[in-house]
Amino acid sequence: MANLLIGHVFVKMFKTKALIRLTSLVAIIAWVILVFSDVTVIYSDLKSLPPDIPTWLPRLMLDIFIVSLFYHYKFRIERDESLNFTDLLWKVFATGLIATVVSLAVRLVLFLLGNTTLASNILFMDIVYQITLALFINFLLAAFTSWKRLILYQKSKWLIRAWLVFELLLLSILVYDSIHIVISETITTLAIVIIGLLGLVLSANMRWVAYLNFKQKWTSLLLLLLSIFYLFYFLYSVTMWSDQISQQSKIFLDFQSHVFNIALLAFVLTYMTFSFLVILFNLPTSSVFEQKLEEVVNFQRISQSIQTEQNEESVYNILLESSVSSVFADAAWLEIKGRENEQRLFTHQITEKETKDIHAHLEKNKVKGALEQNSDKTKNLSKHLGSLKSTRFRSLLAFPIKVKEETIGTLALLKELPDGFNKEMTRIVSAFANQAGISIENFRLMEEAFQNARYKEELKIAKTVQKSLLPAKLEQDADFEISAFSASADEVGGDYYDTLRISDHEIALIIADVSGKGTTAAFHMSQMKGIFHSLAQQGPSPKDFMAKANKALVYCLERGSFISATYFVINTKTKKIHYSRAGHCPVLYYTTSTHQAAYLKDRGTALGMVRNNDYCNFVEDNEFPYATGDVMILYTDGITEAKNNKNEEFGNDRLAQALQQNATKSSKEIEESVIEKLYEFSGSEDINDDYTSMTVKFR
Amino acid sequence: MVHIKRLQEDGIDILSIVGEIDASSSIELDLAIAKSVGEGFKKILVDCSALEYISSAGLGVFMSYIEELRDKKISLVLYGLKERVFNTFSILGLADLLNIRSNRQEAKTLVNELSV
Numbered sequence: 065m066a067n068l069l070i071g072h073v074f075v076k077m078f079k080t081k082a083l084i085r086l087t088s089l090v091a092i093i094a095w096v097i098l099v100f101s102d103v104t105v106i107y108s109d110l111k112s113l114p115p116d117i118p119t120w121l122p123r124l125m126l127d128i129f130i131v132s133l134f135y136h137y138k139f140r141i142e143r144d145e146s147l148n149f150t151d152l153l154w155k156v157f158a159t160g161l162i163a164t165v166v167s168l169a170v171r172l173v174l175f176l177l178g179n180t181t182l183a184s185n186i187l188f189m190d191i192v193y194q195i196t197l198a199l200f201i202n203f204l205l206a207a208f209t210s211w212k213r214l215i216l217y218q219k220s221k222w223l224i225r226a227w228l229v230f231e232l233l234l235l236s237i238l239v240y241d242s243i244h245i246v247i248s249e250t251i252t253t254l255a256i257v258i259i260g261l262l263g264l265v266l267s268a269n270m271r272w273v274a275y276l277n278f279k280q281k282w283t284s285l286l287l288l289l290l291s292i293f294y295l296f297y298f299l300y301s302v303t304m305w306s307d308q309i310s311q312q313s314k315i316f317l318d319f320q321s322h323v324f325n326i327a328l329l330a331f332v333l334t335y336m337t338f339s340f341l342v343i344l345f346n347l348p349t350s351s352v353f354e355q356k357l358e359e360v361v362n363f364q365r366i367s368q369s370i371q372t373e374q375n376e377e378s379v380y381n382i383l384l385e386s387s388v389s390s391v392f393a394d395a396a397w398l399e400i401k402g403r404e405n406e407q408r409l410f411t412h413q414i415t416e417k418e419t420k421d422i423h424a425h426l427e428k429n430k431v432k433g434a435l436e437q438n439s440d441k442t443k444n445l446s447k448h449l450g451s452l453k454s455t456r457f458r459s460l461l462a463f464p465i466k467v468k469e470e471t472i473g474t475l476a477l478l479k480e481l482p483d484g485f486n487k488e489m490t491r492i493v494s495a496f497a498n499q500a501g502i503s504i505e506n507f508r509l510m511e512e513a514f515q516n517a518r519y520k521e522e523l524k525i526a527k528t529v530q531k532s533l534l535p536a537k538l539e540q541d542a543d544f545e546i547s548a549f550s551a552s553a554d555e556v557g558g559d560y561y562d563t564l565r566i567s568d569h570e571i572a573l574i575i576a577d578v579s580g581k582g583t584t585a586a587f588h589m590s591q592m593k594g595i596f597h598s599l600a601q602q603g604p605s606p607k608d609f610m611a612k613a614n615k616a617l618v619y620c621l622e623r624g625s626f627i628s629a630t631y632f633v634i635n636t637k638t639k640k641i642h643y644s645r646a647g648h649c650p651v652l653y654y655t656t657s658t659h660q661a662a663y664l665k666d667r668g669t670a671l672g673m674v675r676n677n678d679y680c681n682f683v684e685d686n687e688f689p690y691a692t693g694d695v696m697i698l699y700t701d702g703i704t705e706a707k708n709n710k711n712e713e714f715g716n717d718r719l720a721q722a723l724q725q726n727a728t729k730s731s732k733e734i735e736e737s738v739i740e741k742l743y744e745f746s747g748s749e750d751i752n753d754d755y756t757s758m759t760v761k762f763r
Numbered sequence: 764m765v766h767i768k769r770l771q772e773d774g775i776d777i778l779s780i781v782g783e784i785d786a787s788s789s790i791e792l793d794l795a796i797a798k799s800v801g802e803g804f805k806k807i808l809v810d811c812s813a814l815e816y817i818s819s820a821g822l823g824v825f826m827s828y829i830e831e832l833r834d835k836k837i838s839l840v841l842y843g844l845k846e847r848v849f850n851t852f853s854i855l856g857l858a859d860l861l862n863i864r865s866n867r868q869e870a871k872t873l874v875n876e877l878s879v
Contacts, residue, residue, distance in 0.1 A: 579819040581786070624827035626819075628855055647855035669856025673826050682859055701819075 080139055087136035091129050098125035099194045103187050106313045110186065123242045130238060130324070133202060137209035149272050150280050152210040153287040159206040160294035163199035167301060170195055186312045193305035200298040201325065207291065207332045214339075215269040223269065230262045238324040256323065263331040270342045278350045281343050288340045295333060355390070359492055362386035363499060376400075376507055377410075383465075383475065383500040384412045390496070391489035393477040395457065400465070400473035414478065421454055422476075459484035463497040467505045475500075526586040527552065533586075533593050538758075539563035539571050543636040546573075547732045548758040549739055557754035558585030558627075559700045560592055564600045569637040572600040575648060575698040575758055576629035584625070591620055592627055606631045606644030607685040614646075614671045614679045626672035630698060634690075634760075641696070642687045646671050649701050652720060654727045656693030661724040663716060664688075695727050695734060696760040702753035706746050714745050731761035764788060767795045775874060776804040781813040784821035793824045800828070805837050806874045810867070812843030817851055829860055838862070838877035842870035 102122040108114065141147065141155055170192055216227060233255065240252075276284060365382050380398055388396045395414035402408055409416060459479035464471045475497050479485065530552070538546045548561055558578025565571050574596050578588040595613045604612065609631050617627060628647035635642065645651070647670025650663040669682035690696075699719070706714040718741065726737040735757060742755065765782040776799045784792055799807050825841075832839050840862040844852065852858045862877070864870040 577819075579823055624820075624823035626823060626826060626855075628819075647857075649854060667853075667856060667859065669859055673829075673855070673857065673860060675830065682856055 080143060084136060084139045087132045087139065090132040091136060094125045094128040094132060095194075095198050098122050098129060099191060101125060102194060103190055106190055106309075107187060109313050120242065126322070127238055127242045129198070130201060130205070133205045134209075137205050141206070141209045142213055147213075149214065149276060150283050150287070152213055153284050153291075156203075156207045156210045157287040157291050160203050160291050163203045164294050164297060167196055167199055167298070186309060189305065189309055193302070193309055196298065196301050196305060200302050201328075203294065203298065204325075204328050204332050207336070208328060211332065211335045214272050215266055215335075217269075217272045223266075226262065226266060230259070230266060233259050233262065234324060234327060237327060241322050241324050252323075256327070259327050260330070263327075263334060267331070267335045267338045270339065273339070273342050273346050274353060276343070276346075276350070277354055278347070281347055281350055284343050285340065285347075288336055288343070292333070292336050292340065295329075295336065299329070359390050362390060363496065376504055379500060379503045379507060380410050383496060384410055387475060387477060387493045387496050388412055390492050391461075391477060391485060392479075393461075393484075394480050395478040396476060397478075398465075398473060398475050418455060419476075422457070422460070425455075456480050458482040461485045461490065461493065463494055465497050465504070466501045467508070472501075472504070522583055526583040530558070530586045530589060533560065533590055535562050539565050541571060541634075541636060542763075543639075544634065544760050544762045545731045546758060546760050547735050548756075549735050550754070550756045551751060552754045553751050557581055557702070558589045559702070559754040559756035560589045561698065561756060561758045562593060562596055564597065566600060566603045566633065569635060570603065571634045571636070572596075573632040573634065573698070573758070573760070574600075574629060575700065575756070576627055577648065577700045577756075578627050579625050588617075588621065588625065588627060591617065592629070596631075600631075603633075605685055606633060606642055607680065607683050610644045610646045610668070610671065610683045611680045614674070615677075617672050618675045621672040626670040628670040632698075638689075639691075640687055640689050642685070644668060644683050644685055646683055647673070649699055649704060650716075652697040652699070652716075652723060654695040654697075654723050656691055656727070659724070659727075661695075661720045661727065663720070690762045692763055693728075694762045695723060695731070696762075697723055697734075697738070697757060698760075699757040700754060702751070702755045703742060703757060705753065706742055706751070706755070708745050708747055714742060718745065731759045734761065735759040765791055767791055769795065769799070771804075774804075775806040775808055775871065776802070777808045777810055779810040779813065783816040784814065784824075785816070785818045786820040789818070789820040789824050792821060793827075796824065796828055800831065800835065800837060806878050807837060807839045808867070808870050808874055809839065809841045810843055811841055811845070811848060814845065814848055817848055819855070822851065822855055822857055825861060826857060836878075838874050840864055840870040840874045840877070842867055 101117055104117055105119055105122060108116070141152070147155070174192065212227065216223060237255065237259070240255075273281075362382075363386075365386060380400060384396055384398050387393065395418075396412045397414055397419045398410040400408045400410070409419065411419060457478040457480055459482060461477045463475040463477075465473040465475055475493070477485070477493060534548075534550055538548055540546065546563060550559060550561070552559070558576075558580065560574070560576040560578070562574050563571060574592075576589075576592050578585045578592065580588075592613075595616050599609055599612055610629070613629070613631075621627070626647070628649075630643060630645045630648040630651060632641055632643040634640075643651070645664075645666050645668040647668060650665070652661060653664055654661040664686070666684055666686050667682075668684055669679070674682055697719070704714055704716055704719060708714075719738065722738045722741045723734065726734045729737070738757065738759075739755070765780060765784050765788040768779040768781070770777045770779065778795050778799065780792065782788070796807070828839070831837075842864045843866060844863060849858070849863070852861070852863065862870075862873055864873055
């Protein structure tokens, strides 16, 4: 598709180039025929012979010459989008310059020839005349096409139609000229009057002038002036030659009898003169226009600043600069109440001390609401500055800056002149202040969005941290096998399990659940891991472990946060399990001898709930023997509290049942069956809490 | 969602919790207790008979007040807990730390005894 498009553009470019060449070739051929035919006609006239060629041929050739040149410029100038106003004028000027230089060269040749017979030969004079006329028409058509673009710069339907009528009328005149039949004097006059009026009306379209800046205006004036000069030079030359020739022959191609040429000349000259005058008179006001343009650019800068700038400060600085440059203020300052209500001051060409002086002065004079943050009206406070001697400023203008209907700051502009601000300036700066308010609001909204994104990113990191805190490998022993399962919900929870070998016959196990979610949960979980790995190594009794862990955790758990945990030490020598439960879900234990799965009964308070040494009174040491085939399941409340679509909980009974039915299998298989039951029950893969379990099978 | 009603009776502030307390609604429980404490009540009863569920965050709220209540000599008694809710308290070991009674009368008696 893109290739096709590019291809199309290439073909079009190629076509345009070919057309430009073709039209110039046609024009040259037509002109050559024109010259020969005209010379022949004059020659026959001089010798009073009937001409070999029809007398209308020169006129026809002239028409072809004009039409092909017209199209030549249409393709060269009208279709070229890259040309701006001064480029167009330059094209006209350049064509005029080349034509003039060529014409002058011809004159030089004539001068060198002196008073020879050739120079006074009428046929030779005709050739010279034809050359000059061709150059002249060339120049006129180039100007005509350029004027068309300038006139149609801001098109309207009406304007396009008027122009079309104008061109058609010109064409009809051209045809009328060549057939050389006088239809009626009145019709001819009427046509000329209509063309003249239409030309005048069209010439009034000068909107492009307003878009020129000061420098471009000067350039345009110069180009136009020189073009007018060329025009008059050619007019003079062509008239001179034709007068000389007409003294000897009457039937040569006299441009003065060619209405089209006259009409074209009149139009080109009129528009040239109009443009020149309009630009000239627009020169003094061009600075105003440029000022307006700069305001628009400044405005854009403020509104774009949120996309490109890194912080609010840039918005403030742009606002300050833009306002100062738009109203020619001598100094300015900007007071802003930041997001944390802190006051900030931005100054331009004024010291902080001066602003404080002015502040103090206004306060002393009880100027109400002048620079107060909650003033919602733009105020011209110039009159109050008159009484402040220490300042060089005599005009002051203050504007509120609002974000979400709340005034967050004040923009103050100062001038050394008294009454330095007019209504226009007030309006402009007020618009700036409004725009800045919007920009700041947008900026703050964006910042919030960033914060949210950052929070999400943080959660992601927390989740990775949480995952990495869980052991990759669990301690195994000849006496038992352990498998573990963990699945987490979208939110980061704080489920933790781990194993550690204390000695060749003692292995420590832990399962814990940190209250709360998110990054803090992951953080507390990592603390729990640290405590487990450092304390368990020393082989304390489970109760001792809990007491020490509680002591350590009290310092880092905030009020209301706690960790529930169960800590086990499996002794393979004595075949006993020694454990302590601190607020965690009761242990599910399957005894092979009775074929019963039951929850161990004991008491214990979660870590972090009791913040003093009394804690050891709230946890117990428990001990019981294990036998081959026994199974122990450690889990978190996510499993027992998992809900189905009827809002029922999975519960302790279903868990115990699942274990009892699968107790003879390996630890991995038991775990898989339990998880399968769980998912079957909840009826969905989406979990709303963390599922964590650790299954120990003794052998 | 949770709704907490407050009612004063014989100088006792009674907070009735209706609904479920999870991480987000635990803030309301926190605010209600804070208000009661802030208003200077020395006896607070928490009616949990309409409390359907309490998450660990909700338990955290009760837990976080234990020390403050002891320091300010304020007695707080919970009553009417459903079995499920009571289990949550007891598994975490909070049942040992808080005063829990089965009905309003017992709770009232206890709160009066405690503040003597």
